[in-house]
Each structure stands twice: as C-alpha cells, then as structure tokens.
Amino acid sequence: xxxxxxxxxxxxxxxxxxxxxxxxxxxxxxxxxxxxxxxxxxxxxxxxxxxxxxxxxxxxxxxxxxxxxxxxxxxxxxxxxxxxxxxxxxxxxxxxxxxxxxxxxxxxxxxxxxxxxxxxxxxxxxxxxxxxxxxxxxxxxxxxxxxxxxxxxxxxxxxxxxxxxxxxxxxxxxxxxxxxxxxxxxxxxxxxxxxxxxxxxxxxxxxxxxxxxxxxxxxxxxxxxxxxxxxxxxxxxxxxxxxxxxxxxxxxxxxxxxxxxxxxxxxxxxxxxxxxxxxxxxxxxxxxxxxxxxxxxxxxxxxxxxxxxxxxxxxxxxxxxxxxxxxxxxxxxxxxxxxxxxxxxxxxxxxxxxxxxxxxxxxxxxxxxxxxxxxxxxxxxxxxxxxxxxxxxxxxxxxxxxxxxxxxxxxxxxxxxxxxxxxxxxxxxxxxxxxxxxxxxxxxxxxxxxxxxxxxxxxxxxxxxxxxxxxxxxxxxxxxxxxxxxxxxxxxxxxxxxxxxxxxxxxxxxxxxxxxxxxxxxxxxxxxxxxxxxxxxxxxxxxxxxxxxxxxxxx
Numbered sequence: 001x002x003x004x005x006x007x008x009x010x011x012x013x014x015x016x017x018x019x020x021x022x023x024x025x026x027x028x029x030x031x032x033x034x035x036x037x038x039x040x041x042x043x044x045x046x047x048x049x050x051x052x053x054x055x056x057x058x059x060x061x062x063x064x065x066x067x068x069x070x071x072x073x074x075x076x077x078x079x080x081x082x083x084x085x086x087x088x089x090x091x092x093x094x095x096x097x098x099x100x101x102x103x104x105x106x107x108x109x110x111x112x113x114x115x116x117x118x119x120x121x122x123x124x125x126x127x128x129x130x131x132x133x134x135x136x137x138x139x140x141x142x143x144x145x146x147x148x149x150x151x152x153x154x155x156x157x158x159x160x161x162x163x164x165x166x167x168x169x170x171x172x173x174x175x176x177x178x179x180x181x182x183x184x185x186x187x188x189x190x191x192x193x194x195x196x197x198x199x200x201x202x203x204x205x206x207x208x209x210x211x212x213x214x215x216x217x218x219x220x221x222x223x224x225x226x227x228x229x230x231x232x233x234x235x236x237x238x239x240x241x242x243x244x245x246x247x248x249x250x251x252x253x254x255x256x257x258x259x260x261x262x263x264x265x266x267x268x269x270x271x272x273x274x275x276x277x278x279x280x281x282x283x284x285x286x287x288x289x290x291x292x293x294x295x296x297x298x299x300x301x302x303x304x305x306x307x308x309x310x311x312x313x314x315x316x317x318x319x320x321x322x323x324x325x326x327x328x329x330x331x332x333x334x335x336x337x338x339x340x341x342x343x344x345x346x347x348x349x350x351x352x353x354x355x356x357x358x359x360x361x362x363x364x365x366x367x368x369x370x371x372x373x374x375x376x377x378x379x380x381x382x383x384x385x386x387x388x389x390x391x392x393x394x395x396x397x398x399x400x401x402x403x404x405x406x407x408x409x410x411x412x413x414x415x416x417x418x419x420x421x422x423x424x425x426x427x428x429x430x431x432x433x434x435x436x437x438x439x440x441x442x443x444x445x446x447x448x449x450x451x452x453x454x455x456x457x458x459x460x461x462x463x464x465x466x467x468x469x470x471x472x473x474x475x476x477x478x479x480x481x482x483x484x485x486x487x488x489x490x491x492x493x494x495x496x497x498x499x500x501x502x503x504x505x506x507x508x509x510x511x512x513x514x515x516x517x518x519x520x521x522x523x524x525x526x527x528x529x530x531x532x533x534x535x536x537x538x539x540x541x542x543x544x545x546x547x548x549x550x551x552x553x554x555x
Contacts, residue, residue, distance in 0.1 A: 003113030003252070007120075011112055014161035017518035024518045026157050027123055027150035031142075036126065044127025048135070051236065053081040058243035060256035061085055061095075068265050070232050074138035074389035075421035084235060084263045089273035092262045096198045096225040097279060099255040104195050104223040106254070108167045111221055114248055115160050119153045121244035126150065129209065132236040137206050138389030138425070139335055148209040148237050154517035156213040158535045163221030166540045167193050176550070186553035193544045195223030196302060197281035200262075200274045202295075204286040205391055206338050208234035209241055214534045215284025215304055220259060222543040224282055227262045229271055231287075233391070235263055275301075282543055286340075289474070289528065296531060302542040306522075308445040309474035309529030312345045312466035313512070314491055316459040316482035317354035321368060323507035324481055329372030331479075331511045332429045336387045337449035338395065340529075341477040341513040345442050345469065346453045347462030354483070362433075366453050370411040370431055377416055377428045384418040387449075390425045395448040399427045402450050406441050407432030410453065436461060443473055459487060463494050470498035474529030476522075478502045479512040499526025 010026055017024035028035045037043075055067055064085030071080045087095075106114075122129070126149035133144035176187040199219035203212045208230055219226050230238050239261055246256035264270045275283055275295055283303045285295050292307035318324045331343050348366075352359040360368075377383040390396045399413045411431035418424040429449035434441050436456045446452075456462045459482075466478060478500045480491045488504060495502050501524065503512040515522045515534075522534040532539055 003117045004109040007113050007116035010116060011161060011164060014157050014518065015165055018161055018165065021519045025150065025154055027153040029146045029150045031127065031145050041127050044125065045131050047128045048131035051082060056082055056084045056239055059085060059261055060246040060250055061260055065091065068263055069235065070265050071136050071235055072233065073135040074391050075135060075424045077423045077425055080135060082236060084239060084261065086263050089270040089277065092227050092260055093198055093277055093279050095257040095260060096227055099225045099257040100197060102255055103225055103258045108164055112160055112164050114252055115217055115220055116157065118245035118248045119156055121248060122153055122241050125240055125244065129237050129240050132240060133208065136208065136234040136236055138391040140385040140388035142385065143335055143388065147207060151517065152209040152213050155210060155534060156217040158517045159214045159218040160221045162535045163218055163540050166537060167222065187550045188553055189548060189550045191546055191548045194547050195544045197224060198279050199224040199226045199282035200280050201226060201228045201284040202271055202287065203228065203230040203234065203238060205231040205233045208237045211286040211306065212238050213241065218540055219282055219543055222540060224543055226259045227274060229262045229274060232264060232266050304532035304539060306340065306530040306532065307474060307528065309476045310345060310443065310445055310469040311341065311343050311475050311477045312347060312469060313343045313479040314462045314466055315346065315348045315353050316487050317484060318481045319356065319483060320507065321353065321355050321360050321365065325365065325368035325372050327507050327511060329369055329376060331513050332449060332451050333373060333376050333386050334511065334513055336390050336427060337429060338391060339513050341515065343479055343512060344446060344451060346451060347456050347465055348453055349458050349462065350455050362455055366410050366433065373411060373429050380419060383416065387426060387428065390427050390448065396425055396427050398446065399430055399448050399450055402430040402432060405432060406438060407434040407452060413449065436465060443469060463491055467494045467498045470495065470500040470527050474527045475500040476529045477512050479506065480504050499524040
C-alpha cells in the first residue's frame with residue numbers, strides 16, 4: 001500500500017490541528033494495556049535489558065570505523081556498556097551528501113508517508129524507548145514514556161505536517177499571461193522547493209528524542225538528509241527511533257544514510273567538526289547558551305537553537321493559595337527541575353499575596369511551598385517517580401552548593417531513597433529567599449532543582465524584573481497568578497514584549513513546564529533563550545529555497 005495513502009488521514013488531522021490549535025494527539029500519552037497491548041510494558045523492559053552491554057546493531061549504516069558508547073544510568077550510577085557504530089565527521093558528511101540527491105527527488109507526499117510510517121514503527125517501541133530514556137536521562141517512568149514516546153512522536157508529526165503545508169503553499173506551475181494591448185506575453189512558470197543540503201541535529205542529555213525529532217523531521221520532510229549527533233550521555237532513545245526510520249527507508253528502496261546516527265564520546269566530540277563543515281547547511285541545537293551562540297554565529301548556515309533561560313513566576317493574588325503552592329511545588333519537583341521550562345525565579349511582593357481571606361505574607365507562602373515539596377518528596381508512591389534522578393553529577397553538585405549563592409535558605413536540598421533503585425542519584429528542590437536588589441544571584445539559569453523566592457517592592461517591580469530577565473537572559477516559560485484583570489493584561493503585554501508565553505493561574509493537573517504539540521509553540525525565538533520555535537513556519541521555511549523557472553509558451 002502506498003504509504004502516503006495509508007497515512008493521509010493522520011496527516012490531514014495534524015494539519016487541521018495546526019490551524020485550529022485545539023487538542024490533538026495522534027499517539028495516546030497513557031501507557032494503557034488497552035492501547036498498547038497487555039505485554040507491551042514487560043516486552044519493552046525486557047528488550048531494553050537485552051540491549052545493555054551489547055553492540056547496537058539495528059542501524060542500517062554500514063562499515064563502522066569503530067564502536068563507541070559512554071552512557072551511564074543515573075539510577076544505577078553504572079555504565080550501560082552499549083556501543084554504537086561510529087564514523088568520522090567527514091565520513092558522515094560524505095554519506096549524507098551521497099544520499100541527498102535521491103531524497104530531494106522524492107515527492108513531498110512520499111516523504112510524508114515514509115516519515116509517518118517511521119513514527120508508527122516507533123510507536124511499537126514506546127516502552128523500550130521509555131526504559132532507555134529512564135536509564136540515560138534520569139526521568140521518571142511516566143515522563144520517560146510520555147516525553148520520549150507519544151509526545152515526541154506528536155512533535156515529529158507536527159513538523160511533518162508543517163513541512164507538508166509549507167511545501168504546498170504555492171502552485172508548482174502556472175501560466176503567466178500579461179496583456180500588452182494588441183498581444184499578450186505568455187510564460188510557462190514552474191517553482192521548485194530546493195532543500196538546503198546536509199542537516200545536523202545536535203541532541204541534549206535530558207530530552208534525547210523530544211528535543212531532537214522536531215528538527216530531524218522538519219529537515220527530512222523538506223528534502224534534507226540528516227545527521228543526528230546525540231549527546232554522548234543519551235544515545236539509545238534516539239538510536240531506536242533512527243533505526244526504525246532507516247528500516248522504512250530501506251523497505252522503500254532508499255538509502256538509509258538519508259538519516260544517520262553520528263555518535264561520539266566525551267573525550268573526542270565531533271560536534272564542531274560537523275557544524276563548521278562547508279557542506280553542512282542546516283543545524284538544530286538544544287543545549288547551553290555559550291555553544292548555541294557560537295552556532296548562531298556560523299556563516300552560511302540556517303541555525304535553529306534552543307538555549308538556556310531564566311523562567312519566572314509572578315505572584316500577585318490567588319483564589320486558593322494551597323492549590324497554587326501545590327501546583328508550583330510539583331512544577332519545581334518534576335524531573336528534579338531538569339526541564340528547560342521549569343520555574344526558577346518566584347517574584348513575591350514584600351507585602352504578601354492577596355487572597356479571598358486576606359493577605360498571605362511572603363513567609364507564609366514560602367512555608368506553603370516548602371511544605372508541599374516535603375509532602376511530595378516524602379510520599380513513597382509519588383516522590384521518587386516525580387523527581388526521577390539527576391542526569392549529570394555537576395547538577396547534583398550545584399544543588400548541594402545552593403546555600404553558597406547568597407540567599408537565605410528556606411529549604412535545603414536533601415537526598416532520599418528511591419525504592420526501586422537504591423543507588424539513584426537524587427536531589428530534592430532547594431528554596432532560597434533573595435532580595436530583589438541581588439540581581440547577580442537570580443540573573444542566570446541555575447539548572448536543576450533550585451528555586452529563588454525573590455522579595456519585591458510590589459507586583460509592578462515583579463513584572464519589570466521578570467521582563468528584564470527574559471529580555472536580557474532569555475525565558476522559555478513564565479507563570480503568573482492574579483485575580484485582577486488589569487494586572488493580568490499588564491503581565492501578558494509586558495511578557496509578550498519579552499517574547500515569553502505566560503501560563504496564568506494554573507492549579508490542578510496542568511503545569512507551566514508542559515507544552516502541547518499542535519497548540520503550544522515551544523520557545524518563541526524572540527529572546528536569548530533561542531532563535532527558533534517548535535513549530536512555526538520559520539522553523540520549516542529556512543530549510544529550503546523556492547526557485548522559479550520560466551519559458552515562453554510555444555505558439
């Protein structure tokens with residue numbers, strides 16, 4: 001069956017969702033046996049376990065120059081001993097260039113069908129990918145399943161749908177007829193969407209599929225061959241995805257090197273070699289600001305970055321302080337604050353927060369946050385699974401030294417025992433009180449579970465500081481709580497000028513950390529936290545060029 005026809009309905013639903021911005025999920029986020037099969041979880045876990053300690057031989061990339069792998073499980077604090085086929089940057093680029101001309105000639109309909117089919121194959125391995133994600137990133141099971149499986153697949157589908165839309169925006173041919181009085185000039189015109197060329201996608205250590213697949217599939221749908229360069233500490237989840245895609249390519253008589261896995265090691269990284277090579281035309285990156293800014297400065301390349309930011313929460317007035325505190329404590333604790341959307345700076349007026357029962361003082365609200373964090377951490381059925389494990393040892397060290405930042409410690413970070421993994425590297429959130437005058441403390445990202453409760457003169461200063469941090473240092477998310485319509489509009493307007501989306505008055509089961517495919521733009525590209533957005537038209541259009549040809553109509 002033609003793969004485009006097979007998946008046409010899913011593609012059209014995804015395109016409709018892009019226009020409507022309402023809820024749409026092609027891949028169910030709950031790991032229910034009724035959806036994925038009674039044995040899917042156990043089968044996925046068993047498959048992961050059989051992968052540990054072996055060569056990953058599923059890729060269709062031939063003639064490896066070596067086998068490398070340095071992944072370590074944050075839960076076991078031991079190496080996974082999985083190795084992957086490795087190639088020099090020059091070999092990867094040459095193979096990509098060779099695959100380019102076949103892929104660019106494939107119609108956008110065929111490309112869409114092939115790429116959506118690869119997501120359907122990925123779906124059969126969501127549970128295996130979940131365990132791979134747990135043991136490379138430290139995410140809890142549910143987040144690992146959702147973020148690296150269904151949510152990542154939805155983001156990939158979003159990129160496919162966006163690319164398909166943009167490539168269909170204009171006609172492929174037209175008769176151009178210009179009246180000239182006694183005669184007409186007629187030209188046959190045609191337009192071709194010409195892909196830029198070799199694309200490199202640079203992965204991160206905390207979300208190895210969710211942050212990788214948008215750029216990967218955006219480049220593929222627009223006809224560019226892709227080299228995925230994962231973080232050396234988190235390879236397996238995206239390796240599984242690429243393996244499935246390569247299988248579909250081979251089945252359709254296409255070169256598997258259209259999408260390659262390009263692994264390296266901590267002591268011999270190939271990222272700069274790839275990025276700087278003249279034949280690499282498109283780069284996607286998720287990671288720190290220093291390296292992201294370096295990539296943005298490279299000439300002759302379309303570069304898409306998601307970098308670090310300083311995310312704020314503005315607290316003015318609330319309907320229910322207990323629900324707000326619970327929601328924010330969960331946001332802080334989720335995956336131990338290792339999300340690019342996690343809150344860090346909490347701006348609270350020195351006179352307190354207005355509630356229906358009177359003003360809640362700064363100290364009273366700080367205690368509510370601390371109490372909620374402790375309740376979550378000390379709940380053996382929730383805490384270990386919400387916090388997960390800390391991916392990087394340096395993050396643990398940073399949290400342990402949080403008391404040296406210069407603020408008053410409200411809640412010190414501590415460790416706890418994960419009932420399933422006694423050796424897990426864990427750290428609970430640290431809460432510090434900081435005065436609004438101490439900008440040197442709160443004007444940088446403190447990656448991990450560190451929160452600063454910043455005492456401001458009033459809500460106006462809170463808004464001004466949140467905007468300043470976003471404009472100067474970047475922000476990917478912002479939370480705000482107010483029952484005053486005028487204050488709400490001021491926050492929305494001021495933060496919009498800082499290109500920062502605001503989540504207002506969240507309580508219950510939705511958190512400022514979360515973004516939904518087909519509806520929420522992830523990063524805006526309008527402040528220093530990144531120059532690109534999942535997934536707006538610019539994220540697609542810079543990957544190809546419209547080229548027109550014309551010729552007189554024959555008499």
